[in-house]
Amino acid sequence: GQNIDQPTEMxxxxxxxxxxxxxxxxxxxxxxxxxxxxxxxxPTFLSxxxxxxxxxxxxxxxxxxxxxxxxxxxxxxxxxxxxASYLCAEGVRAYIKAAGNKLTFGGGTRVLVKP
Amino acid sequence: DSGVTQTPKHLITxxxxxxxxxxxxxSGDLSVYWYQQxxxxxxxxxxxxxxxxxxxxxxILERFSAQQFPDLHSELNLSSLELGDSALYFCASSAxxxxxxxxxxxxxxxxxxx
Numbered sequence: 001g002q003n004i005d006q007p008t009e010m011x012x013x014x015x016x017x018x019x020x021x022x023x024x025x026x027x028x029x030x031x032x033x034x035x036x037x038x039x040x041x042x043p044t045f046l047s048x049x050x051x052x053x054x055x056x057x058x059x060x061x062x063x064x065x066x067x068x069x070x071x072x073x074x075x076x077x078x079x080x081x082x083x084a085s086y087l088c089a090e091g092v093r094a095y096i097k098a099a100g101n102k103l104t105f106g107g108g109t110r111v112l113v114k115p
Numbered sequence: 116d117s118g119v120t121q122t123p124k125h126l127i128t129x130x131x132x133x134x135x136x137x138x139x140x141x142s143g144d145l146s147v148y149w150y151q152q153x154x155x156x157x158x159x160x161x162x163x164x165x166x167x168x169x170x171x172x173x174x175i176l177e178r179f180s181a182q183q184f185p186d187l188h189s190e191l192n193l194s195s196l197e198l199g200d201s202a203l204y205f206c207a208s209s210a211x212x213x214x215x216x217x218x219x220x221x222x223x224x225x226x227x228x229x
Contacts, residue, residue, distance in 0.1 A: 031215060042117065042205060042220035043158070050215070087158060091216075100146035100211040102171040103218060105158040 004106035006088050011112045012078055020073045020109045022088030030101050031091040032064050032071045037108065038084045046086075047073070075111070083113045118142065119221035121206050127227045133194040136224045140187055140208030146170070147189040148209070148218060149181055153202035164189055165211055193226070201228045 005023045012018040024032070031050040035043035049055055049064035049071060061074040075082055085108040091101030118141035128134055140147050149161040160173035164183035175181075178196075183189045193200060203225050207218035 033215075033217065040203075042222050044117070045217040045219065048215040048217060100148075100163060100165055100170065100209050101216055101218075102160060102163060102173070103148070104160060107157040 004088055004090060004104055006086075006106040006109045008107065009110045009112070011114060014078055014080060014113055014115050016078050018075045018078060018111060020075070020086050020088070020111070022071045022073070022106060024069050024071070024088070024090045024104075024106075028092040029066065029090065030093040032062075033089040033091060033103060034060075034062050034071075034073045035087040035089060035105075036084050037087055043087055078113045080113050080115070083111060085110050117219040117221065119206060119208050119219050121204075121221035121224050123224060124222065125225050125227075127229065128196060129229055130196055130198060132196050132228075133192065134196065134226065136191040136193070136204055136206075136226075138189045138191070138206030138208075138221055140189070140206075141219055144208035144210050144219075145187065146209045146211040146216075146218075147183055147187070148207040149175075149189070149191050150205040150207065150220075151202050152205060152223075153199075156202075158205070161191070196228045198228050201226055 034046040037043040047062040059076045087108045088106040089103040120139045145166045148163045152158045161175040163171040181191045203223045205223045206221045209216045209218045
């Protein structure tokens with residue numbers, strides 16, 4: 001089966017760094033996605049990892065270890081606008097090639113940035 | 116703006132009723148996905164369509180059905196509604212041409228069943 005685990009909530013100070021961990025276990029793995037979601041709004045795509053290692057995108061970085069079923073999202077130089085939920089999602093390829101991924105989301109980590 | 120549109124934005128109805136939610140994907144995207152997000156369940160995958168055909172199914176109830184039309188827009192039909200169906204329903208689309216194939220989410224339809 002598929003099981004995505006991430007912490008429920010984290011609090012950090014403006015300007016600091018926060019690391020959100022995510023563990024998963026499944027078969028048919030086709031990438032690990034991170035999305036940001038502000039309350040009542042649509043999730044927006046942040047990053048994607050399919051190979052082991054670190055992907056850096058400005059203030060946000062994401063890391064993947066496939067052998068450990070583990071990923072993290074690193075948010076640097078936190079800003080007040082970064083207060084949101086961060087969703088870890090595992091992509092599993094649909095049974096026909098190039099027909100998209102079925103995403104299984106974790107429950108999300110609510111990050112609260114304090115001044 | 117993700118380029119994915121959903122209508123209506125809000126829907127209030129009574130138990131036992133039937134509603135239809137509509138989604139238009141980003142231009143050029145072939146896959147459409149439907150998700151349900153309630154407070155206690157998080158974001159749950161319901162169903163995926165690719166170029167008009169069903170491709171993957173998640174925890175979609177038998178009372179729910181969906182389809183994707185030749186112009187690639189999609190509709191999610193919810194029938195015999197129950198109080199527990201109150202949730203945000205998101206549609207997402209992706210190109211499905213290989214690569215990361217990230218999904219772009221629409222603004223959602225907030226369904227309230229009274």
